[in-house]
Amino acid sequence: MASTETAAKDTAQDLAGLEAGLDALDAVRVSRTPVREVLVRKVLPPVVAVVLVLVVWQILIWAQVTDDYKLPSPSQVWDEVTDAWAQGTLLGYIWTSVSRGLLGFLLALAIGTPLGLLVSRVKLIRAAIGPVLSGLQSLPSVAWVPPAVIWLGLDDRMMYAVILLGAVPSIANGLVAGVDQIPPLHLRAGKTLGATGLRGTWHIVLPAALPGYLAGLKQGWAFSWRSLMAAEIIASSPDLGVGLGQLLEQGRETSSMSMVFLAIILILAVGIAIDLLIFSPLERWVLRGRGLLVKN
């Protein structure tokens, strides 16, 4: 009997060893890109592109392709920046718009998320408002400014209304798309584990839909920001303060092309900065965790 026991022990050890070998051979290696490579591949190209645009711009000025008041030189716009900075108004303009945009976005998030979940999970609601919700995405949010002004007056409420109408459909649609793209296998696996109803939504559906949801959030932010700028350009009142949109409109009224350029560049810069600082890292973090970020 002793010999069979040792034999069984040997086979067990044999199996464990074989398995350890297979695991070591098959395991997927995950490495991170070194910082230097990130700098060279990711940071350098856009910097070079911006420098090139500035160079072309300056050449156009030197070539005097158009009148001075139509196209300001880069240095004139730079003077505008330093002036606004010296007067202490530059950060004020930015903050007025950014705080409004972010608060509006958070409101849109709080409304769009449950709405998207309802549309994706309840068939009747989907049939009823699904098409309208995706249709709303193609409606330029500037169209909402006149009715919002008439219904709510020239104050912050009107601004938030326009932001919500622009961003809520994007966020809800992103979540719907994310839920639709969940592999059926995950839902079946969840069911066999006992994740049904609300528990299924919390443990399976929401985390599985996260990549699509984040894409929706990203687009929702872009729509929030665009809607807000449209509203700020059209609606001006002392109650509203001076945001970037009003700055642009002021530049037009006073025929100061350098101020218009300053406003446009700031609007662009804020949009890019929020995306780069908040949404892109969030998206990369989620995708990398799931092994969906493939390096080529």
Place this chain on the structure above:
Amino acid sequence: MATTTLTTTEDRTEVGHAARIDHVSKSFGGPEGQQLVLDDITLDVAPGEFVTLLGASGCGKSTLLNLVAGLDRPTAGSIETPGGRPALMFQEHALFPWLTAGKNIELALRLRGMPRSERRAEAERLLELVRLGGAYGKRVHELSGGMRQRVAMARALAQDSQLLLMDEPFAALDAITRDVLHDELTRIWRETDLSVLFVTHNVREAVRLAQRVVLLSSRPGRIAREWTVGIEQPRRIEDTAVAELSVEITEQLRGEIRRHGQH
């Protein structure tokens, strides 16, 4: 004195089966009317028994497994699983990519109602059982195919069900890895009191693993024949006895498939 008694937990062990499939038929509605997929299947799986369901494509073996798992309802007949909701393993690992290997197992424990304080230790124990002690914090994409299926096995075991359903769980793996996982599955099955219903189209795999092999015919799926496998475990897939029985079963399976080409 015909009184109805309710099955309670204490009665569980006294029930003579881990699954009872009783005259089960299943048809799916299509544009050309109903199509019968499973026809009058009756099959018992005893507690602690290992049964493989073998059949060519279209025999409805995965459909039958879905019915036993409770993911779908039979058109006629009844299915009992006295040990509660069965655990199910798929051909793909079906692990959730947003969780680590350990957290995948802990989710199963949580959904089964295990208190938070006990989950971590139990997940580690289950990973040890499938010999993946160091994989707790690993993401799914960092694991090899064989490791993923072992984590999936640990997650299925975490449900603490008496019945484990397996739907061609090793079909997508390479031969050596599959071989190792056969050994693992046999070992775990013998260490626990688990009943296993294992679906495959691979005859040798069926004979290698099972105590009983059930052959299904195709379109509609009916039980064609059953074999009791008396070969002593641990077996190897290249054992002569395994090969001999496999030849016999393969002959029968070919006959079943040939019938479909005759009209």
